[in-house]
Amino acid sequence: MTKSLIQLFTGFLLISVLVACEEQPLMAVGQLESDRVEIIAESNEPIISIPVLEGDSLNLGGIILRQDTNRLDIKIREAEANIERIQAILDEQIAGPRIEIIDAMKANLLEANIESDFRDRELNRLVGLREQNLTSIESVDTAEMLLQRANARISLFAAQLAELEAGTRVEQIEQTRHQLNQAGIQMSSLRFDRERLFVIATAPGIVDSLPFEVGERPRVGDVVAVLLAGPQPYARVYIPETVRVSVNIGTQLQVHIDGLEAPVTGTVRRIASESSFTPYFALTERDRSRLSYMAEIALQETGIRLPEGVPVQVYFE
Secondary structure (H helix, E strand, O other): OOHHHHHHHHHHHHHHHHHHHOOOOEEEEEEEEOOEEEEEOOOOOOEEEOOOOOOOEEOOOOEEEEEOOHHHHHHHHHHHHHHHHHHHHHHHHHHOOOHHHHHHHHHHHHHHHHHHHHHHHHHHHHHHHHHOOOOOHHHHHHHHHHHHHHHHHHHHHHHHHHHHHHOOOHHHHHHHHHHHHHHHHHHHHHHHHHHOOEEEOOOOEEEEEOOOOOOOOOOOOOEEEEEEEOOOOEEEEEEEHHHHHHOOOOOEEEEEEOOOOOOEEEEEEEEOOOOOOOOHHHOOHHHHOOOEEEEEEEEOOOOOOOOOOOEEEEEEO
16 A cells, blocks of 8 residues: 555544544434314214315314204104194283183173072072971982082182182292293204214314215214314424423524424423333432433424425434
8 A cells, every 4th residue: 555545544534533523513412293173972873964175274173074863853843832832822821811711601690690599599499398298308408518519609709700800829920930841941952962963073183084975874982073273383303301401381492404404493392201212210320311202392383284294303512
């Protein structure tokens, strides 16, 4: 080997050693992720339409799918008819009896008084005949019974007339009002159940998956849609142990995302209180430097929603 080659080889080794000896910056690595929101079915009615596709954006309350409402529509119409019936009864009780009914009861009372007068005269006539031994004891007894019956009818019709003129009792009106309130609550419950047949987004996000098709009948509790919540995914990274004390909730970091030239500013929203893997107290000081703490970094808006699963890095000085 010539002297020049030896010098060249020596210089190359020196440069390699110097590069290897340069201090590498601390780095946290991870990837973009989103909170997954599972939307479940609250009814086993068949699905009649799915107006969204996987990948569509949804606002809070956006309709994901519709289930058949025919069964509940029938129950709602039945409940409406029941409310109208109870309301009519309440209106009648508040208005009181019609004047025609009161007049008819007065006529019944007058008839009972006329009959009582007749039975009283008839009894007096038979008593006089009995004194002359011109009639039987049985005829007198029968006349007394008929007079008592006529007087009882007078008492009955008088009491009924007084009830009609007094109107409906307050307690009875209150009972009917409670029945009306109960029927209204049942109606509200049925309408709420009907609204649950329109499965909506419980958080804004992206439709990630739709496991069911139109015509299928999910069971109660089945996941019918999965949403990727939030306008932007967050960066899930693992913070090195040596910089853990300087990273807290609210700390701003520059997140480098594969595919983007400039880093994106993010704010730590969560950081684990315990390290991943082996507990720190079971390691030596040298081994503890290898520990990491899982952290979630909320990213600023970039104009587009970044895809999940893209690798990210965070550098520390």
